[in-house]
Amino acid sequence: MQDMSELAIASGQIDGDSTSLSTATGARPQVVERIGTKRAFDVAAAITGLTILIVVFVLVAACIKLSSRGPVLFRHSRIGLNGQRFDCLKFRTMHVDGHAVLEKHLAENVCARAEWERTQKLRDDPRVTALGKVLRKSSVDELPQLINILRGEMSVVGPRPIVQAEIVRYGTHIHDYCSVRPGLTGLWQVSGRSDVDYAQRVAFDCEYVLRRSFLLDLAIILRTLPVVFAARGAC
Known part of the structure; x- marks a missing residue:
């Protein structure tokens, strides 16, 4: 049986202009996440975190502006609950021309290209600024996702938010991913992060949903x- 992404691609409905993966495929009715304790906890945690960390936000924003050109926040389209797209927020850790830098690096470095194809990450990423390496190592770059949680786009705990290009890697398991909100942390984040391969990431996401x-x-x-404190698996 064709997986969800193959059906959508075949019909030409999953592309950069689509807004809902589940609507595009029609392979399964949208799964509406139960509203209750989890959502109440998410809202309380996001408000508390944003209040306590306001000074950290200001200091990090100032450092980013002073250390490199470009915006403080990086917005990137991710796939959320029921396949809806949303702008996932992070403190900017890369140079503004990062995409061109990455393409050049992968074209010139066979080992880096193999690592990228295997994990969609690079341990030695040429796009990342000096400050960005510190923010990533400490996971401080992900703190703006508290805003995503408050908006209802993410949860404190859930699968890691994925991008459009990663849908095909989930195969039929994309149904499981889309049945919950992606999380600021999750099984993948506490089970090795960048130290595990992509198939294991998908397995962790499916295990969490189950x-x-x-x-x-x-x-x-x-x-x-x-x-986080030990910076295990961070890159």
Whole structure:
């Protein structure tokens, strides 16, 4: 049976202009996430985090503006609940011409190209600024996603938010991914992050969807703190 992305691609409905993956495919009715304890927790956590970390936001924003040209925040289209696209927010960690830099680097470096095709990440990424390396290592670059959580686009815990090009890698498991909001942290983030290959990432996302509960979310949050402090798997 064709997977969800193949059906959509065949019909020409998944492209840069589409707004809903689930609407484009029609392969399964939209899954409406149950509103309750999880959403209430997300809102409370986002408001608390933004309030406590306001000074950190200001300091990081100032450092970014002073260290390199370009905006403070980086907005990137990601796939969310029910396949809806949203702008995932991060502190900018790359040079503004990062896409051209990456293409040149991959064209000239066979090992880097193989790593990118395998994980969609590079341990030695030429696009990243000196400050950006620090922000990524500490995961501070992801703090603006608290705004995404407050908007209802993300959750504190969930699958990592993916981009359009990654849909095909999920195959039929894209249904599972789209059934919940992507998270600021999740099983992948506390289980190795960049140290695991892409197939394992998909497996972690599917496992979370299968086992999800408020108690599991709390366990993942508690595991996230030492992982962030130790910078395990960050790049």
